[in-house]
Structure formats: structure tokens, C-alpha cells
Amino acid sequence: MRDYDAIVVGGGPAGSICARTAAERGARVLLLDKASFPREKACGDAVSGKAIRVLREMRLKEKLESRPHAKILGVHLSSPNGTELKISIPQTRADAYAYCMRREVLDNVLFEHASKVCEFREKTQVVGLVKENEKIVGVKVADLSTKQTREITANVIVGADGATSLVAQHLNANALPPQHACIAVRSYYQNVSSLTDRIEIHFVPEALPGYFWIFPLGNGQCNVGVGMILSEIQKRKVHLPHVLETIIQSSRFASRFVSSERKSPVMGWTLPFGSHERTLAFDGALLCGDAAALIDPFTGEGVGNAMLSGKMAGETIASAIEKNDFSVSFLSQYEKNVRDLLTPEFQTSYTLQKWSRYPFLINLAFSKAAKKPKIQSILSSMLADETPRKQLVNPTNWFKLLIG
Numbered sequence: 001m002r003d004y005d006a007i008v009v010g011g012g013p014a015g016s017i018c019a020r021t022a023a024e025r026g027a028r029v030l031l032l033d034k035a036s037f038p039r040e041k042a043c044g045d046a047v048s049g050k051a052i053r054v055l056r057e058m059r060l061k062e063k064l065e066s067r068p069h070a071k072i073l074g075v076h077l078s079s080p081n082g083t084e085l086k087i088s089i090p091q092t093r094a095d096a097y098a099y100c101m102r103r104e105v106l107d108n109v110l111f112e113h114a115s116k117v118c119e120f121r122e123k124t125q126v127v128g129l130v131k132e133n134e135k136i137v138g139v140k141v142a143d144l145s146t147k148q149t150r151e152i153t154a155n156v157i158v159g160a161d162g163a164t165s166l167v168a169q170h171l172n173a174n175a176l177p178p179q180h181a182c183i184a185v186r187s188y189y190q191n192v193s194s195l196t197d198r199i200e201i202h203f204v205p206e207a208l209p210g211y212f213w214i215f216p217l218g219n220g221q222c223n224v225g226v227g228m229i230l231s232e233i234q235k236r237k238v239h240l241p242h243v244l245e246t247i248i249q250s251s252r253f254a255s256r257f258v259s260s261e262r263k264s265p266v267m268g269w270t271l272p273f274g275s276h277e278r279t280l281a282f283d284g285a286l287l288c289g290d291a292a293a294l295i296d297p298f299t300g301e302g303v304g305n306a307m308l309s310g311k312m313a314g315e316t317i318a319s320a321i322e323k324n325d326f327s328v329s330f331l332s333q334y335e336k337n338v339r340d341l342l343t344p345e346f347q348t349s350y351t352l353q354k355w356s357r358y359p360f361l362i363n364l365a366f367s368k369a370a371k372k373p374k375i376q377s378i379l380s381s382m383l384a385d386e387t388p389r390k391q392l393v394n395p396t397n398w399f400k401l402l403i404g
């Protein structure tokens, strides 16, 4: 008999929600993380409507709202030539809003929630996988306090260990070409002027294809960052922290930063996009969250998909235990469910991302959208996660809307 039904590697949003979901359904789960919680994570800290839907289902919304956060009621966008669009989340429900919340806070709540129902070990790094006849049967771990290593076995290993996933590498999951990944950096600031209850996304020329953001966190604090497609960074030999500083000092933003104070070093990380599919199910193993490359290739949103995939992986593990079947053919239902849900969104977003390489197209789209209430209304319902997905999946519809 194996030591556990499932070992979940990584206690971020994907891993914590996977561990909680599987354990609540009776699985014997071990959740491992090399860090000790609360821990920092480089992120824009925007928690979208999609993520909030999962948090509501997990009855965590009230608990999270008792922690420091900003309520977000819309988005303020600007194009390379400075045309501005302010889109509001339609106020159809009392809780029609998104959040900005430091990941140090959000992830700690999720990890604590999981650790109430499963075994967990922090400061424990997975350094390899244990195989029996090509089937994954466990992990090799290093205790980072004692430096001792040991093997622990389970029927299913879940790789939820983020963008540079060791589990994905050891499973030979396909690597992402640089046009399907992004690098982003962020820093925390105090007293940037004119912060509102909207997140700000600015398609400035220095960041294309990518964007500069200012996300309010409440109490005069905000998360300021920039992200750009990896292939362009490599081609142009761009140094992102330098790009961030150049944008902040530019005539468009400098006056807002005059009285500001930078409160943290610039921190960056990779964003693996869902526009290039990675295998997600193996004999005795699953990948979820960033380890599964599920970040939206246009918006850079990954927390919601990490939560959704973690939940689906947890549910699949519970069914696998019921059937006593941990084969790739059984676990593949997880991969199918994830693809059915997310592939159409990724396809649309990848097309929008490709269009965003051309500043004149973004300028045109903004000038049309500024004049067309119908486009603003679609963008608005997208923010609320309410637009039927079918309306969004065809980029031609967007094109018709813009030129019509």
C-alpha cells in the first residue's frame, strides 16, 4: 500500500485547492511546499471574477474580505497613443466586484484552508520522482531544515509547483516555445497619485507586446509592473526592470509617481501561457495551475485558472480512488475537462495578443471602442465573468464589431 492516495507538490492556489478538494472527498493527501507560509509570490495581485467564483464555492470569500484588500469595480485601459477607456463591472449583484490582494495574504488563507483537512509539510522540496516500470509512484523530497532526503509514495502525484515545475520536467511534459510565455516584474509602491477603484492596464509602446499595470491594493498602496512576451524580450535583449523604470519616468506617468515611495525590490517570474498545450495527465500523475501552463495569453491572468484546474484535479483524484484506477486513460478525463473549459478562451486571447503586437491596431480598437457602447458593454460583462463564453471565442466577431 502506498503512503498516501495523493501527494500534491506546491501549496499555491492550484495545489492548495486541489489538496482541499481531494481530502474533503475522503482522499489521504499530503501537501508539500518548499516555502514556509505566508510566502511572497511575484504577481499583479489581481483576483478576477473567475477566481472569486471558486472562492465563493469554497466559502472563503468572507474570510478573505476580512484581510487587507481593495475592491475593484472596473478597469482603466489606455492605448499606445494615450486614448483611454474606463470600463465598469456591471452592478447586477451586491458582490459584483473583483479584488486586488497581496498573494502573501491570499495564498496563506488557501494553504491554511487545505492544511485543516490534509497532512502538510512546509520547507520540503521535491527533488525527483520515484518510478516503478515507468509508472510514477512517489516523490523524492529534501527536508530543507535537516537537509535529509527520503522517498514518499502515493497513487497520484500532482505537479502544482508553478511555472518552472520540476514535476513537469521529470514527466517530460513539453517545454513552452518563447512565443508562448511571458516574463513580468512588479514592485509595491505607496502614495502613487490618482488611484481609484479600477485596475489600470496601459498598452504603452515600451511594453508591446505586453502592458504596464497599476493595481490598487487599498491604503494608498499599489502593485506596479510590466510584462512582455518572452520571444520579444530575447529578440530585443530587453531588461524588464529598466523598462518598468522608463515607463514610470515617462511624461505620461512621472507626475503620478512624484510623491511615491517604492516599498519593495522589483521581483519577476515567468508566465507559461495556455496558447501552447502541455500534456496534463500521465500514469499516476497530473499537472495543474502554472505547472500545466494555463495562463491567459492576453490578460496574463493565471490565479483563476490555477484554482479551477486545482479543483478539477482534486475531483478527478476522488473519482480515481473510487474506481481504484490511476492509469493515464482514467486520469485523462481531467485533461479533457480542462481543455473543454479553457481552450476556446485561450484561442481568442492568443489572437488578441497577436493583434496587440501592432500599435496602430490597438489605437484603432480603442478609438472605435471609445465611441461604441456595444463594445464597452461586452468588455464590461467580460469583467464580471458573465458574458457567455461562446460570444467571446470567435475573434472574427471582435473584428466585425470594431470595423462595423
Ligand SMILES: Cc1cc2nc3c(=O)[nH]c(=O)nc-3n(C[C@H](O)[C@H](O)[C@H](O)COP(=O)(O)OP(=O)(O)OC[C@H]3O[C@@H](n4cnc5c(N)ncnc54)[C@H](O)[C@@H]3O)c2cc1C
Pocket (backbone or CB within 6 Å): 009, 010, 011, 012, 013, 014, 015, 032, 033, 034, 035, 041, 042, 043, 044, 045, 046, 047, 048, 124, 125, 126, 127, 160, 161, 162, 163, 165, 166, 184, 185, 186, 225, 267, 268, 269, 270, 271, 288, 289, 290, 291, 295, 300, 301, 302, 303, 304, 306
Ligand atoms: C509578475 C506577475 C504578475 C502576475 N499577475 C497576475 C494577476 O494580477 N492576476 C492573475 O490572475 N495572475 C497573475 N499572474 C499569474 C499568477 O501569479 C500565476 O498564474 C499563479 O500564481 C499560479 O498559481 P499556482 O498555484 O499554479 O503556482 P504558484 O503560485 O507559483 O505556486 C507554486 C508553489 O509551488 C512551490 N514549489 C515550487 N517548486 C517546488 C518543489 N520542487 N517542491 C515543493 N514545492 C515547490 C512554490 O514554493 C509555490 O508555493 C502573474 C504572474 C507574474 C509572474
